[in-house]
Amino acid sequence: MANVSREGESHASIYTQYIKQYFVQQGDSSPYYRQLLDYLESNVGHGSSLLQVPRYYELEKRIASSGEVRVCNEIAPGSARYHPSIAVLEGFPSPKCISSMGANDLVRPELFIGHLDFSRSPSSSRRFFELPCLLSDRSNIIHIRLPTLGTSAVGEKTLKSYAQARIQADEKCIAFENQLFRGKHYGATRFRKVHLHNSQFFSLEQMVSFSVTQRENGPWCGIYLIDRGKSLAGKHNLPWSEYTSGGRRNPSFVPIVTYNNLLHEPFHVASDQEAGDGTNVVSLHPYHPVNDLSSLEDSDYELLRQEPFYLLCRLFLLAARSWSQLLNLVDQDIQNGSIVGEKLLSPALEQLRFNSDLLERVRAFLTENQHVIRERGAPTWPRTSDPALNAKISAIQTSLDKDYSFLIQRCERLVTRCENSSSILVSAAQLLEAQKGIDQAKQIRGLTKLAFVFIPLTFVAGLFGMNVSVFKGYPSIWIYFVVAIPLTALSWLASETLLHGGLGSFGELLNQRGAK
Secondary structure, eight states: OHHHHHHHHHHHHHHHHHHHHHTTTSGGGHHHHHHHHHHHHTTTTOOOOTTOOOEEEEEEEEEOTTSOEEEEEEEOTTOOOOSOEEEEEESSOOHHHHHHHHHHHOOOHHHHHHHHOGGGSTTOOOOOOOSSOOGGGOTTOEEEEEEEEEEOOOOOOOHHHHHHHHHHHHHHHHHHHHHHHHHTOTTBOOOSEEEEOSSSEEEEEEEEEEEEEOOTTOOOEEEEEESOOBOOBTTBOOTTGGGSGGGOSSOOBOOOOOTTOOSOOOOOOEEEEOTTTOOEEEESOOOOTTSSGGGOOHHHHHHHHHOTHHHHHHHHHHHHHHHHHHHHHHHHHHHHHHSOOGGGHHHHHHHHHHHHHHHHHHHHHHHHHHHHHHHTSOTTSOOOOOHHHHHHHHHHHHHHHHHHHHHHHHHHHHHHHHHHHHHHHHHHHHHHHHHHHHHHHHHHHHHHHHHHHHHHHHHHHHHHTSOSGGGTTOOOHHHHHHHHHHHHHHHHHHHHHHHHTHHHHHHHHHHHHHHO
8 A cells, every 4th residue: 555655646746747847837827737736736645546546458459368359458557558558537537546647648737627627626716718729729638528318307397497497407517516526536427517408308418538648659548538437326416316207316318329220339328336336337428438349340450559530439429429319309399399379488488598508509519529520630649551541530530520510500400490489489479469568558448438438527527516606506407418418429529539540530520520
């Protein structure tokens, strides 16, 4: 244990010195890198976490004791590497694991800072707005978002309660991140965003960060930072817990169908028991890079060794299928929200606004991914020199580019539909308000007609009730009717003409009567 502790301190010292030497000296931007240094120093005096260990896999064909040919073999961290390799860190990154990976491969600190997202830390305020940054500045640092669709059981909500629930979902995500930082839950699964779509579905956003390192002309290493890790279900309230049926910790997630694909795809949604510690693990995204490397053909194996971009191709395809599934849900939701009754106009408008904002968010992620695909990773990454392998990776690149172009265009069409549906619903709401105004005007017109009848009668009654000498002899009641009836008739005639045609019509009516 003492040797492990000294090794961890050595890694922390090496990587801290690397950051200070090359990045902290960058003037005004030094506080940005200082965040990571402060995080690494928070591990001083703490041992290694049993929940998280960075795993390294060397891409070399070996024959296992069972006779199986393996192309991806796990090796000890820090051991000598003579072949291309993969380093994977799952869940909330611990300072010790960051120091170890950073010291072994001199990983750029921006990869860890962007993945950690210190703006969600309870001890820091939002001082930097670096992501998304210029694509030319982050060519070797890639962040890929992956959504997962889950079934919800929140029941029908009003407009106000839906808006409140969505705000609460964002607050719970931030609170959950705060728990990870404060409680040092290293290796725990992270959630970037929770979207409450409707009473039936919600979705989770997670992220994979990737970079390629290469030291002194040695073999390259692909660095993976994955949000998926050990579940904290049963220990903490997860951001999506209340959206599941009966408050279950493990919701039912919607699987992705690999449509028209005869090849076996590793994607599935499962819940299993991690051997040894009894911790329940929810496999939200089986995007571990070594999931299906054992089934590679010889040409694919050679392509993988020579071209790290090939590692990301399956991840990009999985992300595209995940976003396509989410867009299908949004499409159906827009269609359902376009035809609603009078009482549901306001909730429908709020739902369209939510979908429009979500589509803009999705389009931004897809555009970033498409740029990486078109650039075939980063200019600094190794490239294959074999013409056949180059033709194969180019074909994969073209296929992915078409898929992402289709998804981006679909986002644009759905945004247009949201805008058109919103305009139609706003027009319908305005029409209904105008109709209510007309109905109210008709009611007021009826009251006005009654006023033109009773006001003259009241006026004459008040006039005859005056205590003046003219009425000293108490005139007969018939005199009241002689005065009141003609005055009321004249008032009614004036009301008819004024309410229907104005003073001009009244003058024309008098002229017509005079002519007669």
